[in-house]
Amino acid sequence: MATIFLALGLVLIVEGLVWLLAPSLFERLLEALRDLPETARRQIGALALVTGLILLWIAKALGA
DSSP states (O other): OHHHHHHHHHHHHHHHHHHHHOHHHHHHHHHHHHHSOHHHHHHHHHHHHHHHHHHHHHHHHTTO
């Protein structure tokens, strides 16, 4: 359970930094994503999910 809170906290920190430091860049990124087909957005989401799971698995294996 602690790992879930740690992961969520890190996600919120990174997203907060993006909105704080480069809001216009992030808005342009969102506009570019809106122009992608739905299947491409789903593939990006699946890739992000798998990458996150692998990173969590590696962190747990290293003792985090």
